[in-house]
Amino acid sequence: MNLHEFQSKQLLQQYAIPVPHGQLATSVANAVGAANNIPGSAWVVKAQIHAGGRGKAGGVKLVKSIAEVEAAASALLGKTLVTYQNAPDGQIVQQLLVEETLDIRRELYLSMLVDRSLERIVVIASAAGGMDIEEIAQHHPEQILQEVCDPFNGLVDYQARNLAFGLGLANEQIAPFAKLLKGLYQLFCDNDLSLLEINPLVITASGALVALDCKISVDDNALYRHKALAEQRDWSQDDAKEAVAHAAGLNYIALNGNIGCMVNGAGLAMATMDLIKLHGGAPANFLDVGGGATAQTVTKAFKIILADANVKAILVNIFGGIMRCDIIAEGIIAAVREVGIQIPVVVRLEGTNVELGRQMLRDSGLSIISAAGLTDAAQQAVAATKV
Known part of the structure; x- marks a missing residue:
């Protein structure tokens, strides 16, 4: 079962993972109200569908005025958004996430998934985060880092540090990164996830690590243990x-x-x-x-x-x-x-x-x-x- 981005970020916040300040909108008026509630003079309006590639398909819009928020919401709500992951039919946009903008200095890629062949949870990271991570994986696999987690010991400190060093993080960012990574691992295990992907994980001008986007998939076979998550399923996206x-x-x-x-x-x-x-x-x-x-x-x-x-x-x-x-x-x-x-x-x-x-x-x-x-x-x- 897939979660929407806004649902995924709500789950991240429960584990003290930093995310941008944002608000859900189901109408143009909601979107305008959300922008007025979020400090700043620029916002990001993001279509909430169960598919990647939203940015390239026009589903993520940077807006710099309330009028642009209104125009972006009008253009997206009720429309079918077709991306490379949901083509040819696409999915109808019924919800938007309006978020603050951040002063971004670097974009990283981070994910966790279950490797069926290894029967282990694997952490994957890359310094080449952003919309083109698939191309990086295909053409420059050497830029993809990974750590395999032992089922008894879990993700241990040295593995988190290995990834931090491989990503070229500054010394003062290594400890926060390790804390974030272990929080994500705990979230993954606690909720029986099959996929957790943060793309990008950004470093702001102040050096903070923030999950700018997040995709979460829950193992359907474990939903009986997670009633609250099961109730968040959006059947309109299936x-x-x-x-x-x-x-x-x-x-x-x-x-x-x-x-x-x-x-x-x-x-x-x-x-x-x-x-x-x-x-x-x-x-x-x-x-x-x-x-x-x-x-x-x-x-x-x-x-x-x-x-x-x-x-x-x-x-x-x-x-x-x-x-x-x-x-x-x-x-x-x-x-x-x-x-x-x-x-x-x-x-x-x-x-x-x-x-x-x-x-x-x-x-x-x-x-x-x-x-x-x-x-x-x-x-x-x-x-x-x-x-």
């Missing part, structure tokens, strides 16, 4: 189909292909998508209906898949272990009749009562293509999209 699937208890992720997938089991779903790609197709989604799928669950899943206008065929791949194939077939038939599906539906069943399930599909009188195996199912689904 794919609408994903929000509906979540409410229905389904695991759904939208993709860019044209073959809708309905599978029981995450591993089988991944294998199904791989085979679709292998045979020249493109999956439109990941959808795991779970081992105990019912007719009602299957009907909801069909409706979610069909909400994607790009879907030209549906591949249903069910292994009847917990749930018998005849029960699954009954659910598929009921769902196809209720939803009124007009595109090809390819079904591959395997497991308990598989022959009975296949016979039920054949006798249904519906245009359901029964596949003999997984490879056959993938090939028929791909072929159906090219008719």
